[in-house]
Amino acid sequence: MAQMTMIQAITDALRTELKNDENVLVYGEDVGKNGGVFRATEGLQDEFGEDRVFDTPLAESGIGGISIGLALQGFRPVPEIQFFGFVYEAMDAINGQMARMRYRSGGTKAQPITIRSPFGGGVHTPELHADSLEGLIAQQPGMKVVIPSSPYDAKGLLISSIRDNDPVVFLEHMKLYRSFREEVPEEEYTIDLGKAEVKREGADVTLVAYGAMVHSSLKAAEELEKNGVSAEVIDLRTVMPIDMDTILESVKKTNRVVVVQEAQRQAGVAAHIIAEIQERAILHLEAPVLRVTAPDTVYAFSQAEEVWLPNYNDIIERVNQVVNF
Amino acid sequence: MKRTLENIENQFETFRILNEDGEIINEDAMPELSDDELKELMHRMVYTRILDQRSIALNRQGRLGFYAPTAGQEASQLGTHYALEKEDFILPAYRDVPQLIWHGLPLYQAFLFSRGHFHGNQMPEGVNALSPQIIIGAQYTQAAGVALGMKRRGKKSVAITYTGDGGTSQGDFYEGINFAGAYQAPAIFVVQNNQFAISVPVEQQTAATTLAQKAVAAGIEGIQVDGMDVLAVYAATKEARERAINGEGPTLIETLTYRYGPHTMAGDDPTRYRTENMDNEWEKRDPLVRFRSFLEKKGLWSEEEENKVIEQAKEEIKAAIKKADEQPKQKVTDLIKNMYEELPSHLEEQLEEYTEKESK
Numbered sequence: 001m002a003q004m005t006m007i008q009a010i011t012d013a014l015r016t017e018l019k020n021d022e023n024v025l026v027y028g029e030d031v032g033k034n035g036g037v038f039r040a041t042e043g044l045q046d047e048f049g050e051d052r053v054f055d056t057p058l059a060e061s062g063i064g065g066i067s068i069g070l071a072l073q074g075f076r077p078v079p080e081i082q083f084f085g086f087v088y089e090a091m092d093a094i095n096g097q098m099a100r101m102r103y104r105s106g107g108t109k110a111q112p113i114t115i116r117s118p119f120g121g122g123v124h125t126p127e128l129h130a131d132s133l134e135g136l137i138a139q140q141p142g143m144k145v146v147i148p149s150s151p152y153d154a155k156g157l158l159i160s161s162i163r164d165n166d167p168v169v170f171l172e173h174m175k176l177y178r179s180f181r182e183e184v185p186e187e188e189y190t191i192d193l194g195k196a197e198v199k200r201e202g203a204d205v206t207l208v209a210y211g212a213m214v215h216s217s218l219k220a221a222e223e224l225e226k227n228g229v230s231a232e233v234i235d236l237r238t239v240m241p242i243d244m245d246t247i248l249e250s251v252k253k254t255n256r257v258v259v260v261q262e263a264q265r266q267a268g269v270a271a272h273i274i275a276e277i278q279e280r281a282i283l284h285l286e287a288p289v290l291r292v293t294a295p296d297t298v299y300a301f302s303q304a305e306e307v308w309l310p311n312y313n314d315i316i317e318r319v320n321q322v323v324n325f
Numbered sequence: 326m327k328r329t330l331e332n333i334e335n336q337f338e339t340f341r342i343l344n345e346d347g348e349i350i351n352e353d354a355m356p357e358l359s360d361d362e363l364k365e366l367m368h369r370m371v372y373t374r375i376l377d378q379r380s381i382a383l384n385r386q387g388r389l390g391f392y393a394p395t396a397g398q399e400a401s402q403l404g405t406h407y408a409l410e411k412e413d414f415i416l417p418a419y420r421d422v423p424q425l426i427w428h429g430l431p432l433y434q435a436f437l438f439s440r441g442h443f444h445g446n447q448m449p450e451g452v453n454a455l456s457p458q459i460i461i462g463a464q465y466t467q468a469a470g471v472a473l474g475m476k477r478r479g480k481k482s483v484a485i486t487y488t489g490d491g492g493t494s495q496g497d498f499y500e501g502i503n504f505a506g507a508y509q510a511p512a513i514f515v516v517q518n519n520q521f522a523i524s525v526p527v528e529q530q531t532a533a534t535t536l537a538q539k540a541v542a543a544g545i546e547g548i549q550v551d552g553m554d555v556l557a558v559y560a561a562t563k564e565a566r567e568r569a570i571n572g573e574g575p576t577l578i579e580t581l582t583y584r585y586g587p588h589t590m591a592g593d594d595p596t597r598y599r600t601e602n603m604d605n606e607w608e609k610r611d612p613l614v615r616f617r618s619f620l621e622k623k624g625l626w627s628e629e630e631e632n633k634v635i636e637q638a639k640e641e642i643k644a645a646i647k648k649a650d651e652q653p654k655q656k657v658t659d660l661i662k663n664m665y666e667e668l669p670s671h672l673e674e675q676l677e678e679y680t681e682k683e684s685k
Contacts, residue, residue, distance in 0.1 A: 025477075051477060057507050062466045062500035069470020072414070072455070073478060092463055092497075104456060106447040107663040141664050165666045194669055241669035 004184040007177040009151035010040050010116070013158035014078065016188045018048045021076060024162060026053045028063060028080030028116075037082060038118060038177055060086050064093025064115075068101065071111045078162055084119035084171060085128030085299075091136070098167045099142030113168070114161040120173035120212055121262060121309045124302040130174070131299040132211075132263035137169045138240040138272075144168045144193055145240040149176065149214035151184050153237060156191030164193060173211045196243035198250065202232035205319050206250040208273060209260040210236040213292075213310065217260055220315035229323055239269050247273065248281050255286040256322045260315055265293040287325035290318045337535040337549045339581060342556040345610055347618030356560040364625055366407055366555055368634050370399040370613050373423045375638040376432075377586070380439070384590040388646065389439045393420040394586030397553075400612030401517045401580040402487075403427065404558030408566055409485060414471050415454040416464040416486035420517075420584075424487070428454055432645035433652070442655045443663070461522075462492040465501025465514060472510035472575065483569045485513040485562075491522025493536050502543040502577055511569035513562060516579045517552065520607075523588045524598035540577035552580030553610040556619075583607035656683050 004012065017024045026041055026048075032055035035042035045053040056063050060081055067077040081087055087094070098111040121130040138145045146161050146168055148154035154172070161168040199214060200221050207217040214235045221231035232250050236242060251257055257277060259270040270291045277289055292310045294300075300308035342351045349355060358366070377396045383389040395402065398420070406424040409415075415428055422435050429452035438445030438456060446456035458464040468486035475482050492498055493516055505512040516536045520527050533539060540547025546568070550561045558580055565576035585608065587593035595604075620626035657679045661672055668676060 057500075057503055059496075059500045059503070061497055062469070062504045065463070065466020065497065065501065066470030066473055066504055069467045069472070069484070070474045070477075072467070072471050073474025075474055075477070092460055093466065096460055097463055097467070102665070103660060103663045104443075104446055105663075106443040106659075108447045109455075110666065144665075241671060244670070 001183045001185055003181040004151045005178045005181050006148070006151045006154045006172065007038055007040055009155040009184045010158055010172060011042055011044070012184065012186075013155040013162075014041065014044060015047070017078070017159060017162045018044065018052060020188070023074060023076045024052070024078060025070060025075050026078045027056050029056060029058050029082045031055060031080050036080065038174070040080070040116070060089035061093050064090035064098070067113045067115070068093065068098050068111060071098070071113050072109065076112045076162060078114045078116060081115055081117040083125070083129040084117040084133055085131045087117065087133060087136070094137065094167070094169070095140040095143065099140045102166065103142060110165045111167045112165045114158070114164070114170050115168070116158075116170045116172065118172050118174045118177070120175055121299065121305050122175045122212070124305070125174075127299070127301070130305070132261070134169070134171055134239050135263060135268050138269055142167065143240060144238065145171065146193060146238050147171045147173070147211045148237060149173070149211055149235050151182050153191060153197075155184055156189050157193070157237060159188060160190040160193050163190070168193070171211070175212050191237070194238045194241045194243055196237055196246040197235045198232060198246065199235045200231070200233040202230040202254065204230045204254055205232070205256040205258065205323055206247070206254045207231050207233045207258050207260060207315065207319070208236065208247055209233065210239055210269075211262060213260045213262050216310065216312045217315055220312040220319065223312065223316055224319055229319060231319060242273060242276070244276050244280065247277065251277055251281050252284045255284055257285070257289040258292060258315065258318045258322060259289065260292040260310060262310060263294060264296045265291060266296045268293060287322040290322055292318050333538055333541055334534045337537045337547070339549050339551050340557050340561055341551040341554055342560060343554045343615055343619055345615055347615045347622065354557070354560055356556060356563060358559070360623075360625055363620060366403065366559070367616055367620055367626055369403045369407070369427060370555065370616065371631055371634045372638045373399050373403060374613060375635055376423070376642060379639070379642045381586065381590065383646065389436060390441050391419075392439050392590045393588065394584060394590070395420060395423055397583045397585040397607065397611070398517060398519060399423070400555035400558050400616070401552035401582040404555040405485065405513075405515050405562045405578070405580070407559050408562035410482065411451070412453060412480070412482040413566075414475075414482070414484045416468045416471065416484065417454065417457045418461070418464065418487045418489065418492070419457040419459055420489075421457060421487045425454055425457070428452055430454070432641060433648035436645055436649040437652060440649065442652060443659060444652060462488050462495030462497035462501070464488070465492070465497050466504065468512050468514065469501045469504040469508070469510055472505055472512035473508045476508065476510050481570045483511045483513055483566050485515065487515045487517060489522060490516065490518040490520065490527040490530055490536060491525065492516065493539060494530050499543070502540065502545060502575065505575040506543040506545040509572065509574040512575040513565045513569060514575060514577045516577065517582055518579050519582050519584045521598065523593065526598070535579060537577060537579035543577075545575045545577060547577040547579070549579045549581065552582030553612045553615065555612055555616050658683055
């Protein structure tokens with residue numbers, strides 16, 4: 001076992017799959033010689049050569065398009081979109097094209113593509129770097145969306161994503177890249193896509209979160225414990241598909257839920273989860289299900305982002321509302 | 326600055342082999358095709374013209390759905406295709422169904438595509454192609470990827486993709502030719518310049534005098550071809566293919582052509598944006614008339630032979646429509662099953678719901 005940051009765990013997963021499968025190709029803007037702007041692909045071009053780890057021209061739609069073509073030639077592309085705010089440039093390639101290939105071809109063509117991309121707030125980026133845009137992809141049938149919250153999960157989930165025969169958007173929260181280390185096995189392992197994890201057991205309220213909000217939720221749970229409120233924390237890990245079984249099992253135990261997302265509120269993942277909960281378990285609920293989200297503005301300019309981003313105090317406030325309902 | 330542009334534009338003269346009377350005007354460029362191959366090319370153009378006429382009629386009877394007429398563009402479509410091999414991969418636009426058919430897509434499946442049945446998109450084993458693209462230009466970046474994949478695999482084959490004059494305004498057009506150029510990937514990018522993007526004339530798409538010259542900015546070869554001259558189209562594509570598989574990079578081919586019919590059969594009225602005069606001018610250059618006259622002079626074609634092709638086409642179309650009619654009706658459950666390799670639980674539930682609905 002080694003102590004790894006999330007970025008190291010991601011590099012390790014890429015190395016593992018480049019070694020395992022000669023069809024795996026890693027590419028994007030600055031991923032070759034430079035090893036990626038966050039060093040996620042550090043050393044991989046030297047190790048696997050320029051045919052398998054390479055730079056692309058600076059055009060996200062082109063990166064999406066060549067991924068579709070490479071997949072049609074039997075490759076397993078792992079392109080990087082340098083920051084997920086740039087995904088608008090590639091929206092047709094992703095939602096209009098690769099997501100639909102299996103459907104469009106009547107099940108005769110697959111798109112085993114994993115698009116890796118950094119996102120997430122709190123690191124004072126310029127516009128269109130930090131936005132939580134997972135909802136845009138999660139709404140598209142045919143796509144999967146994976147968002148790890150820890151180094152261990154990042155490695156296992158990335159390996160699973162690369163091996164999956166459907167297109168996956170794999171979102172890496174920038175704030176988590178180097179914020180902490182944990183034990184990550186050097187050998188390969190996978191974590192099933194579409195399976196949430198109960199990060200902390202509790203009896204009084206369920207917190208459903210993903211990405212960096214898992215950590216805010218855990219911190220809130222610790223504080224709440226001091227006041228005698230026992231919070232269960234679920235890390236979704238995959239926001240498309242959503243593991244409703246794990247959520248519902250918890251809801252039936254705690255009868256109270258708060259769903260936490262870093263994204264603005266409108267038409268989001270949290271709203272979808274709440275709709276599912278009330279359709280499937282309304283008689284188990286002792287209080288309305290509440291959300292903790294950012295406000296419905298475009299992602300905050302960096303001077304305001306500390307207030308704009310949901311934090312553990314916002315979570316505690318909402319939990320108190322549902323507990324005292 | 327202007328001088329640079331003029332110098333470049335002057336390089337793009339229209340490449341021709343046959344004149345409008347079917348006489349060879351460019352002997353040196355004459356491709357090496359046997360008499361049988363020349364006849365086969367004519368066979369395909371006549372067949373495709375009949376297919377177009379029948380498709381329009383079937384559409385009007387409500388027996389076909391979405392259909393984009395092809396008459397006028399036969400040389401452009403079939404001349405490029407005739408230069409390909411079976412292992413080459415086609416990424417067509419929605420008007421490019423004839424190339425798919427001659428690449429091996431059974432006719433009844435082409436009809437099913439038109440009717441909006443997914444079986445029309447299931448390419449048979451060994452037919453290297455995508456179904457027609459609807460988003461203008463999206464196939465250009467995909468073609469760069471297919472070509473890069475072929476290069477990485479060491480294959481001696483090419484990816485060929487088609488768009489129209491309007492498609493050259495899209496970002497994906499530039500990204501596609503630029504990526505393929507940067508990777509020196511074996512791709513052929515065909516622009517069928519039929520003068521109108523639905524109703525907008527090519528003069529309003531761009532300040533560029535030719536669309537072929539757009540290749541220059543991407544650092545790849547470009548050529549403008551008389552798209553009503555099937556021999557010129559064939560020869561240009563053949564050369565592009567040779568260069569591609571020899572590692573000399575991609576080529577952009579602009580074919581100057583014209584669609585006689587409407588944009589699609591869904592209510593477009595070309596009289597709103599084209600004059601009869603213009604239609605007549607282009608019909609004088611008809612690819613079939615010109616090539617027929619060339620073949621007749623060589624003693625390779627006759628009315629009798631043409632009638633044989635027409636009869637064969639009509640019979641095969643009739644049989645294909647019958648086969649399309651016999652296909653089981655498309656179900657929502659089929660679509661649900663094709664969303665993912667393994668269905669997530671929410672789709673499993675919906676599959677159950679629609680299985681129930683569709684069993685009634």
